[in-house]
Amino acid sequence: MSQPTVLVTGSTRGIGAASTAALTARGWRVIGHGRKDADGVIGADFAQPGAAAVLWDAALEMSGGRIDAVVNNAGLFAANPLDASDFAWLDGWEETLRINLTAAAELSRMAVRHWLAQNSGGRLVHVASRAGYRGDSPAHWHYAAAKGGMIAMHKTIARGYAAQGILSYAICPGFTDTAMADDYLASRGGAALLADIPLGRVAEPEEIAAIVAFCTLDAPPSMTGTVIDANGASYVR
Numbered sequence: 001m002s003q004p005t006v007l008v009t010g011s012t013r014g015i016g017a018a019s020t021a022a023l024t025a026r027g028w029r030v031i032g033h034g035r036k037d038a039d040g041v042i043g044a045d046f047a048q049p050g051a052a053a054v055l056w057d058a059a060l061e062m063s064g065g066r067i068d069a070v071v072n073n074a075g076l077f078a079a080n081p082l083d084a085s086d087f088a089w090l091d092g093w094e095e096t097l098r099i100n101l102t103a104a105a106e107l108s109r110m111a112v113r114h115w116l117a118q119n120s121g122g123r124l125v126h127v128a129s130r131a132g133y134r135g136d137s138p139a140h141w142h143y144a145a146a147k148g149g150m151i152a153m154h155k156t157i158a159r160g161y162a163a164q165g166i167l168s169y170a171i172c173p174g175f176t177d178t179a180m181a182d183d184y185l186a187s188r189g190g191a192a193l194l195a196d197i198p199l200g201r202v203a204e205p206e207e208i209a210a211i212v213a214f215c216t217l218d219a220p221p222s223m224t225g226t227v228i229d230a231n232g233a234s235y236v237r
């Protein structure tokens with residue numbers, strides 16, 4: 001058996017980097033991704049239309065023609081204030097939707113078509129967010145909408161292709177200790193926000209990575225369509 005290959009988007013930092021380490025430790029080959037080319041990392045800026053297709057083609061070539069799993073992890077968490085100009089607000093909305101949802105949809109579509117054409121199974125793992133269920137701050141309508149859309153897309157894929165062995169799993173982290181969360185915690189008063197998390201702390205990227213690895217490697221097929229929460233009980237559905 002050749003070494004199985006997984007494409008992890010947003011692998012340069014945070015949850016993506018921790019997931020890469022977890023998957024590599026389990027013997028998988030990881031094809032990484034970030035905005036810019038680097039060692040073992042394919043550069044593709046999802047803010048640019050067509051970037052996801054370029055990434056998929058490059059990853060497929062690098063893999064030798066077979067990708068076994070895709071982790072849709074890349075994401076942007078940027079404030080979009082209600083009182084921005086109409087133009088700036090729409091721009092912010094469209095950029096976040098393109099990076100956090102459209103690129104994941106394009107990659108999922110290409111992966112599903114790849115697995116259907118090969119008549120093989122495959123796994124999608126989507127890193128969504130607690131915001132997709134709970135909503136987010138007034139400056140983050142777009143972020144919550146993108147993550148809610150990702151969850152709906154994931155469920156649709158799971159229902160559509162389970163019979164062909166194409167499985168889809170989603171993860172909804174709460175605050176996780178990465179650059180993204182640092183900005184947010186600082187802007188919201190840090191310690192006060194932690195008081196809203198019964199566990200008393202934010203998640204570590206390695207905790208989310210352990211769930212990514214579980215979904216990619218271990219989760220039973222019957223779990224396809226599931227959404228796994230990891231938020232210290234700050235939002236219990």
Ligand SMILES: NC(=O)c1ccc[n+]([C@@H]2O[C@H](COP(=O)([O-])OP(=O)(O)OC[C@H]3O[C@@H](n4cnc5c(N)ncnc54)[C@H](OP(=O)(O)O)[C@@H]3O)[C@@H](O)[C@H]2O)c1
Nearest residue numbers: 010012014015034035045046074075129175176178180181
């Ligand atoms: N941290 C949290 O509190 C938290 C909570 C819930 C959900 N999440 C979700 O978890 C995922 C990972 O978050 P994180 O905290 O680990 O993020 P992070 O540390 O900020 O890293 C973001 C990753 O996404 C990539 N990325 C950002 N903008 C991109 C673009 N325009 N095109 C292509 N790639 C882009 C970055 O690549 P570069 O290095 O090239 O910029 C980086 O690899 C995201 O989907 C996020 O929404 C995070």
